[in-house]
Amino acid sequence: MTATAALELRTFTTIDDVRGDLLDVYADVRSDLLHLPNYSVTAFGERLDRHGAEPGFVAVVAYSDGFPVGYAYANTIEHGDRYWERTNPPPSDRHTDGPVAALKEIGVRRPWRKTGTARRIHDALLARRVEPFVTLMVNPVAGDGKVYALYESWAYEEIGQSQPSPSSPLLKVMIRPTVWPPR
Template sequence: MTAPSGTVTLRRYGLDEVDAVRPTLSELYAEVYADRLSDPFFSVERFEERLDGHVSRPGWEAVVGYDNGRPIGYAYGSPLPERSRWWAGMLTPLPEQDTDETGGRRTLALFELMVRTPWRKTGSAHRIHEELLSGRPEERVTLLVEPTHPKVQKLYEQWGYENVGDQRPFPDAPLYATMVRRLR
């Protein structure tokens, strides 16, 4: 494994470049989740199915970090559509005014944020995250984090996210803390 050089460059990808970036996203996912790939929910096949659904939405974007040309991490998201199912799995339902989606301008769903091990605790994840959010038209961003990762949840809180409750987005998914951050 290559050591970090200290110089990470960021590249934004839009819907028109999904085919070009898809192998990078899948490769990084497989590496980061290597210890969980035997769980059907975390398999590469299920990741790619979820990715297909995510890229089917207008406004999808990804930011990939590169160190000397090697991908080291990424984040991607897309706006929640009207009548989004995102909030349906909440264990304690939120008020309707908190879950009513306008079809692209209210909430960005941050579906994935991951960084290869040597680049963790270098600030790379935060840089990738903030680049994805920069210039977005949405009012807020939401993400899911497993409560079994309290350090990750604490990091998101330091980045301005607030936990609004737990949800199970799919019957075979783990329980997730649902977090929201205002963008404007």
């Protein structure tokens, strides 16, 4: 298995069909953080189950020779969602007055990083979204700031910060139009 092998992107709309693959990739991607309560596989599994039961759940998983190498998943959030209530400062109504796609997780195994795999997964996920905006939360120190910079290069803009749980680090909340560049 190499990063140059052809990738197949598969889309899932129910968690049961993809949960095992998401857990496997997550455990590999976050292997150096699994000792922290917020990053444990158990904590991720609980978040995954909750997100998978929420409206608009969609996951895109990249496979190389049948082996899952990366994923992203999102669901729909509405005005008044706890996602927005925890964001400080409160985001503008321009962004929150209707449904928004919330990109909850994205991860790519090490051999497939810096190959465009994450961007392909991200773009395939957004191609299925009907919401006008997509938001995400990112740890600003992840990858020594490189993950935050990557999202900026994908046209995400910071609009606030959030700490989704007591064991979570303080995260930056970012947003952009779902279709980029805007039409």
